[in-house]
Amino acid sequence: MADAIDPQKSTRDQILDEALKCFAERGYEGTSLNDIAAGVGIRRPSLLHHFPSKENLYENLFERLLSDWMERLEVSIASPVSGWDKAELVLRSGFSLFADTPDYVRIMRREALDGGEHLGIDLAAVLKPLFDAAVIYLDEQMRAGTFRTHDSRHLLITGYGAILTYFSDAPFIDELLEDRALTAKNVNDHCEHVIGFFRAALLN
Template sequence: MSQVPLSQISASQISASQVAPPSNFRTDDDARSTRELIIAESLRCFAEAGYNGTSLNDIAAGVGIRRPSLLHHFASKEALYGEVFERLLADWLERLEVAVADQALGWAKVELVLNAGFRLFEDTPDYVRMMRREALDGGTHLGIDLAAVLRPLFDAASAYFDAQMDAGVFKRHNSRHLLITGYGAILTYFSDAAFIDGLIDDEALTKEHIAEHRDHVLSFFKSALID
């Protein structure tokens, strides 16, 4: 690092203007909060416009600081994106594992997990869109291999369905394809909300409409799995 050629340092750089003393200084308490503000705004922007469609200036402006100040808190754009994404994964895994760990069996457990998913997505719609973009790009945008992280959950769910089908609790389906179908059915409603708004008369992502869609997905899956 820092082996910048001396030739790049010009005299004009030294004569920086002292005209604008912004005075928007932050205390230590606020410092943590600035970091959080940046992460929150980044999530919003990355979900809305994607990685390439979001500039550090956009994020900085949303927070109310300049780009270099943002880069004081995060080493690079990729590092910032990575931190937002890691937080996404951690939040999701934590909340999903609570539902997965539940001792319920049969349809009750499926309903439990689906409900947890809906609640989770309802709380974090920006996460959903960001995840969708990540899946579209192959899930390997950064160091994290999204599929590899979710694979254990996926395998466990698949085994659960297979066991319940063997036991005759559920009608027979291909469990892995069933999971892919389910994940697509649920995620799409949240990721494509802006598009779906144009297909229906109500507005998607309102509390009422989410509940409507959740009820539909639950009854639809129940209808396909239970006699």
């Protein structure tokens, strides 16, 4: 059952990796510390030597997730392009971010579904500044006539759902497509589709 995990990695990082995989696949309640420990090749008490509790492990994982994401997203958000190019850049960087970390997407999704019960962190509170900044940006573009008029908040929620779902619900989409959703080709196809769809909806 133990995976071929890079033996150079510290046990702590191996635990975080394995926990990411398990929590993404089976959720917080569906994952036992024994599952994670077994995946790493140690016993549960040894795991608890590195993280004082299941909840603490989960929170560490989630903090790493959020800081990774924020870091990568802020780079593209801060870029100097404007108008549609900016929207496209953010969409593309979101796609590559999620394609690199589909397990993060699933955990994040589970957390949004639960309303963030397992966390000391308030997920929505962390993302809200980004949301608000995006609302302001979209409203400016619409006022300037660069984008067609939509309700910017609902537009963002639509985009959030459209993009994240492809990664979070990959096992389900596999069956609809009769193919692995997360192959490079399929991810790219979906990315191009979403960008084309948004362009058609936003540009005249």
